[in-house]
Amino acid sequence: MTGAEVRPYGAWESPFGLELLTAGVVRITEPTVDGDRIWWLEGRPSDAGRQTLVRRDHDGSTRDVSPAGMNVRDRVHEYGGGAYLARGELVIVSDFVGGRLHRVGPDRTAEPLTPEGAYRYADLELDERRGRLLAIREDHTGPGEARNALVAVALD
DSSP states (O other): OTTOOOOOTTOSOOSSOHHHHHTTOOEEEEEEEETTEEEEEEEOGGGTTOEEEEEEOTTSOEEEOSOTTOOBOOOGGGTOOOOEEEETTEEEEEBTTTOOEEEEOTTSOEEEOSOSSSEEEEEEEEEGGGTEEEEEEEEOSSSSSOEEEEEEEEOO
16 A cells, blocks of 8 residues: 555544534523423534523524623633523523623623622522522632532522
């Protein structure tokens, strides 16, 4: 074999680029149902790996709900999970970059509910009667391991 190059296993260059392998691939996580709406997080390679909150209405239409460019995700317990809550028109998301919780408006705007700092929030539950959100908060303000607590966040 003239012109053949021998390389160790796995060291050869593939003619198939990463773009070809991921084109059109959408990763769906955290599906929930609220009445006749279905909600889920969608990871799209075309969006630099960010996760977007998506909603499907009773008529079959779908739309992105979270603000463009926001990564709806958390790292609580390092693996994350429970990064949003959707009940009726109330939509709360965890922003991966800053760890804060945000209330999302119908126009995809985000209003922070929690302060800036070394906190992460996950596993959101609505306490409608008391007008608050219950969540696991991971506190990274001190030395050593993070401290976890169940916290209540006022919705007003």
